Amino acid sequence: MQHVDTLIVHAHALTMRGDGVGYIGDGAVAIQGGRIAAVGATAELSARFSASERIDATGHAMLPGFINAHLHSPVNVIRGVAQDVDHWLEKAYWIFYKYVDDADALARSRFTLLEGIKSGITTFLDHVAPFPGWPQAYAAAGVRGRLAASISALGMDAKLDGLYPLDPRAGRDIDEAVAFAREWNGAAEGRISVLLGPVAPDIVLREHLLEIKRAADREGLMIHMHVAQGDREIAQMLARYGKRTPEYLDELGYLDEQLMAVHLTEATQEEVQLMARRGVRMMLCSSAIGLIDGIVPPALAFKEAGGMVALGSDNSACSMFNEMRLTALFNKIARRDPKVMPPWEVLRMATIESARAIGLGDQIGSLDVGKQADLILIDLRGPSLSPVLDTPVRNIVPNLVYNARGTEVKTVIVAGRTVMRDGEVLTMDERAVLEEAQAAADAIARHVASDPDRDALALVSATRSGKL
Numbered sequence: 001m002q003h004v005d006t007l008i009v010h011a012h013a014l015t016m017r018g019d020g021v022g023y024i025g026d027g028a029v030a031i032q033g034g035r036i037a038a039v040g041a042t043a044e045l046s047a048r049f050s051a052s053e054r055i056d057a058t059g060h061a062m063l064p065g066f067i068n069a070h071l072h073s074p075v076n077v078i079r080g081v082a083q084d085v086d087h088w089l090e091k092a093y094w095i096f097y098k099y100v101d102d103a104d105a106l107a108r109s110r111f112t113l114l115e116g117i118k119s120g121i122t123t124f125l126d127h128v129a130p131f132p133g134w135p136q137a138y139a140a141a142g143v144r145g146r147l148a149a150s151i152s153a154l155g156m157d158a159k160l161d162g163l164y165p166l167d168p169r170a171g172r173d174i175d176e177a178v179a180f181a182r183e184w185n186g187a188a189e190g191r192i193s194v195l196l197g198p199v200a201p202d203i204v205l206r207e208h209l210l211e212i213k214r215a216a217d218r219e220g221l222m223i224h225m226h227v228a229q230g231d232r233e234i235a236q237m238l239a240r241y242g243k244r245t246p247e248y249l250d251e252l253g254y255l256d257e258q259l260m261a262v263h264l265t266e267a268t269q270e271e272v273q274l275m276a277r278r279g280v281r282m283m284l285c286s287s288a289i290g291l292i293d294g295i296v297p298p299a300l301a302f303k304e305a306g307g308m309v310a311l312g313s314d315n316s317a318c319s320m321f322n323e324m325r326l327t328a329l330f331n332k333i334a335r336r337d338p339k340v341m342p343p344w345e346v347l348r349m350a351t352i353e354s355a356r357a358i359g360l361g362d363q364i365g366s367l368d369v370g371k372q373a374d375l376i377l378i379d380l381r382g383p384s385l386s387p388v389l390d391t392p393v394r395n396i397v398p399n400l401v402y403n404a405r406g407t408e409v410k411t412v413i414v415a416g417r418t419v420m421r422d423g424e425v426l427t428m429d430e431r432a433v434l435e436e437a438q439a440a441a442d443a444i445a446r447h448v449a450s451d452p453d454r455d456a457l458a459l460v461s462a463t464r465s466g467k468l
């Protein structure tokens with residue numbers, strides 16, 4: 001009998017192998033050295049393996065950890081202040097964002113990681129200007145960080161009316177991002193990897209985009225960028241270059257498998273097809289774009305054109321349950337067709353398809369022998385996920401997508417190490433993280449409260465009048 005570190009048994013295993021959810025009833029996984037050593041039926045694996053730790057997952061779904069394919073970890077503490085209004089960026093968000101600096105960034109990021117871990121996210125694609133302690137926060141939290149070092153030519157004091165003033169000195173950010181990648185790619189036993197993250201084509205200079213592309217080719221890095229993320233961006237592109245974003249990026253040689261395009265809110269059908277055909281990957285943030293723009297991004301069309309789509313939370317709740325449910329519902333409603341975005345498809349977009357889209361498909365995203373042991377256990381026995389049926393219809397995945405709260409996630413394992421057990425995060429002091437996040441948000445709010453521009457904010461008046 002072979003000995004392994006961990007054997008998880010008696011689970012409803014959703015392996016995400018094949019083209020569905022790869023279900024195994026009474027399923028088991030053996031973990032050795034941080035990787036998956038075997039996947040199969042409990043009877044079979046129990047006969048093959050003895051284990052240092054045996055986890056009985058009776059009544060639980062076992063699946064690969066969720067992947068959040070787009071977020072900005074230090075800004076989640078100010079969520080709830082910039083939606084339900086016109087021009088969310090210029091007229092609501094920017095005044096808060098300009099007071100977000102490096103001072104409390106680490107505390108704010110930890111808060112987002114805590115929220116994510118508690119709902120089963122094991123890989124975070126975090127798009128941020130590198131700040132002190134950023135990769136170390138991931139190393140300490142025990143999760144996987146795909147870190148997109150952001151590059152922007154828009155100063156924090158910029159006025160956002162008219163053509164944005166772009167600062168040519170932003171070219172220095174490229175050297176810093178490359179240096180960051182060289183230092184951190186593969187750190188924390190391979191849990192940390194780095195990408196280049198030009199923020200958006202309207203706020204990065206053309207010559208810098210070309211330099212970023214050359215650097216990405218030279219260093220073997222992928223590129224993660226907001227693309228066609230609103231009429232605001234398209235207007236800037238037309239005014240500056242006389243072209244819409246996709247045509248402009250095509251000219252620059254950007255439309256290929258190296259590019260992860262976030263949002264594509266404003267992309268036309270032709271532009272979607274062009275990008276999907278070229279192998280561009282789409283990051284879909286249903287909740288955030290629904291809230292700030294009232295738009296359902298063209299993910300269905302992107303998939304229909306053969307493109308890969310991954311789910312991200314952006315500035316919304318760091319929960320893939322939220323994104324899966326809203327992605328399914330929004331698209332059904334927008335198409336007036338209940339058949340589109342079925343639950344197995346959105347679950348794949350939060351696991352295996354996302355892993356492939358962010359360039360980690362050979363490492364994570366499914367329960368497969370040789371892959372990293374990133375997996376979660378979800379308790380199906382509470383009121384939100386029970387009763388469980390196996391036949392004639394298996395209802396586990398529909399209920400996970402349409403009805404889970406997130407709190408049903410009980411165990412989170414990353415690279416074979418338990419990060420959360422019975423709902424308790426083992427790598428962080430939860431109370432301290434929450435207190436620090438509150439203090440950091442309070443500090444930003446104090447600045448905004450004394451900013452002379454605050455009175456123009458719709459949500460400030462809604463608060464004053466007692467509506468909010």
Ligand SMILES: [Zn+2]
Binds near residue numbers: 226262315
């Ligand atoms: Zn974003």
